[in-house]
Amino acid sequence: MKRGLAILSLLTLAACGADGEPVKPTASSTITMSSSGVSVGTAVGLRRGPFSLALGVGG
Template identity: 55%
Template sequence: MLILRVVLLMSAGVFLAGCGADGEPIQPTMSANIGVGSSGTYGGVGVGLSRGGFGVFLGL
């Protein structure tokens, strides 16, 4: 449940930062994946921000 809260808070931050209220717009990105392998199922999510030549991405 804690991971869900962290992901939701990060998503809200990406959304608010992406509105461009502080000048040059920040481009948010988000990805999610689910896979099935021989050892079971797995999932992952990630969020990122990029502005000009600078970008940050966080994956869980």
């Protein structure tokens, strides 16, 4: 949990635009229903040029 919060903090800092224009973060979530139950997944990411960084939970 602490590691996830640390990574999310770094992503937020990177998105603030300290080194140029602000980078708008992306977010997505999925809900999957199957015969074994329901699962939920969420991801937050950043994209700048050819580079992409994402952090996901669940699935």
